[in-house]
Amino acid sequence: MHVLALLLLNLLVGSDGWTDTRRRTFPQNFLFGAASSAYQVEGAWNEDGKGESIWDRFSHEHPEKIADGRNGDVASDSYHLWRRDVEMLRELGVDFYRFSISWPRVLPTGFPSSINEAGFKYYDNLIDELLKYDIQPMVTLYHFDLTQELEDLGGWTNPLSVSWFEDYAKIVFKRYAEKVKFWITINQPNTICMEGYGSDLMAPGVNVKDVGAYECVKNVLLAHAKAYRLYEKEFKKEHEGNVGIGVAVNWFESLDHNNTVNKEAADRARAFEFGIYLHPIFSKEGDFPPIIRTIVDKKSQEQGFKTSRLPKLSYEEIKLLRGSADYLGMNHYTTFLVQHSEEKFESPSVEDDRNTIYTQGPEWTSGKSSWLKSAPYGLYKACVHLNLNYDYPPIIITEHGWSTDKGLGDQSRVNNIRAYLGALLLAMEDGTQVKGYTVWSLLDNVEWTAGTSERFGLYEVDFESETKERTARLSALVYKHIIESRVVEDGWSPSSLKIEITKKKDEKNNNYKGEL
Template identity: 30%
Template sequence: MSFPSDFLWGGATAANQCEGAYLEDGKGLSTADVMTLGSHTQKRKTTKTVESQYIYPSHQAVDHFHHYQEDIALFAEMGFTVYRLSINWTRIFPQGDEEKPNEKGLAFYDRIFDELEKYHIEPLITISHFETPLGLQKYGSWENRKVVDFYMRYAKVLLERYQGRVKYWLTFNEINCMSTMPWVSAGIASDNEQIRMSAAYHQFLASAKVVQLAHQIDKNNKVGMMYCGHFAYPHSPHPSDMIATTDFMHQMLFYCDVQCRGYYPNYKIKQFERDGIVLPMQDGDEEILKHGTVDFLSYSYYFTHVTGMKTKGIYKGLNGIDTGYQNPYLPVSEWGWSIDPQGLRYSLNLLYDRYQLPLMIVENGLGAVDVLENGKVHDPYRIDYLRQHLLELEKAITLDGIPVMGYTMWGPIDIVAASTGEMKKRYGFIYVDVDDYGQGSMKRYKKDSFYWYQRVIQTHGESLKEE
């Protein structure tokens, strides 16, 4: 077979984008809970508190909190062997700084794991997926080293309670988003680079400590990092475009360098010196980073960039695609994201050549407007997108020898889009009858892609060659 016998097939979600029930069983507010509905042309707003004049998509989402049994049964019907999900930090520690966890919140995830075990689906848990407790704002969120201790208390509860039930862990979702959307990533509402880099430093420390703790609690634990997959091609072979692309990628890949190698790369240290950035390093921190490197590298892959001389600094915005150039050789999605299946193979080679760690694709999918007619959704565009990407993934494994652990498509059931807060930007194999304003029956429907992915898993990828 082209895919390894132990290759993990599944899908991925985030708690704030699917669960809803935003105050149920004592849950507190997170950064996601004060982000409003946006659109392709209008950015989401962030409010300090919940205000009645706005729509907050995470408050209801697709109500997975009350539909989890039905949803997981559908995942099992597709044949999932892995399901990536996040624990909502504010279900466990509502304000983030409590001494003791909220038992009702933990009980919810107990039930989730019961369902996954019933169907022999391996959980892959993201400890922090864009759900920083709003209560940590009084400390300055991740800018403050105290938050490392609060995070460690939270992570320790999870690692101990779910010992033997969860083997695969991710410390932070898309940790490099600190440089592009720091509020979403860490509750940081500032463009100040010193503040952002201090917050990133504290997340690196927290991640390294979790790696060490996870290995102490259970030697079978595997802890990975999660990179937001930004990959760039130079605009031309002009040497200045090549150097500009290298500079662009350094802004992202240094996050992987720290978590995979255990130290800051020279190019980043030199940049800090030029910009007057001082890391809040304390005695013993270098050893923590050194001994807390991850076991594997996971990442999201949706698109590629084009960069060059006119790319100015780091890009801004949730979509992160305004680099000054468009790729004339690639089509784009309805939301303007380039569609580049070959770029997936390129990215796998780039990351493995750089780190020599096992890799995992934990997000990959197509956001599109789906139409429900007579209980059916015909989505050949999604099937084509995923098939082309999986064929390139197969090439990376068979032709290039890249060790890929698994693939969790984003997201197997329609969920709130993180970039815009919309429901109409749908990714799923499963259609959920709810619109941008929370109106609908919440009934679940299987799309054509549901049966296609079911066949892919049943044949361990061999059906990809049949079409």
């Protein structure tokens, strides 16, 4: 299958670019959506009984880590402006809205003994307003904002976090299972564990490189599986919802395809970056990827540990995890070129275990974010990889986005959306079971440590104004047209390996003022 897929790609792509100009359309049952997360948009960080989150604590104690100093205390003020947010979704014509519930807003201490009705009322109103206009809510239970009281007990490195999350999930499922048909348990364990616990880049920033990151991986995965099995047992038969997990699946490939050492480094990169989260759930055999087990076990022994720094999964845990998702929530933004590292990383650490260096193509278009470059072929290749390794899993692209500066004429975002949707159509044509696509994000928000210095929104937010005025960008108009027409662009055709498409401008677009 791998050879056939590559042959097809070679047939489509000639030395001078794409030769296939067939018009492709998204099926009528394909779902288009937009996304946000609680900490990034809600604000009201200490209103109406909300508890403190790890991001509240992190941003208050380390303001120097926020690029422009603007944290989530007020953010886009969606806690008060949710009606306008739904109005924007109606303007776009989306099928669903992906948002997250703030654990500390509804359970201020993290435990079921303290339920905050005022916090739940906010989500009651939002969900009801979405359903009123036939917009399906896609609810993420956890998007990085752990209750600080739970973090004080060890957070995701504490094995008890598995039952803490299960208790929280049960309360939310019980309240909303009748109304919500799409769930994501946990968003990006890659970021939670490697950047929050394995470094100090993200909250809680505990920087336990040796064992903490791997302990987090095990606990987060088991927490997901427990929540999935809970829904499966108590809610699925009656409400027929779908529960998945959100994983960052960017593409990682060898810098030099003729270099065996670098090809092996790319294999390691894919295993450590996303395989460690996908393999236990989507593979037939379950458990962590063998390549990671071999590397970490060997290094742990050499480093003097009595047991491996990568925790063992019991037979019962492997069984619990295997098949514990109705779909994969695939967050995809970019591609990295991988080579084996000759440098010495801090040891013991995940970086040392992986032993790779990442670069990106110098000719690729750059976003505002330093890590973000446009390479749409990577989405196609990532889909092929998932198909071959995990037997064509059902996928919803739960995040894809592009960062810019302030301004309404975001042509680079338009180009990026079109290019990646073009690659997605090719992946679907080749058998990838993609059910939907989600733009990150509906509106400008607080991009974690980047603050508001990087803008991802289809709608621009005026963070300086009292009312946090929202204004549609050019990309909102284009996305609306794509949703309505089910095509990337009338008469579009990929023009290069990167599938970059430039929109033809007309007088209306030159005079664009941001109205839908």
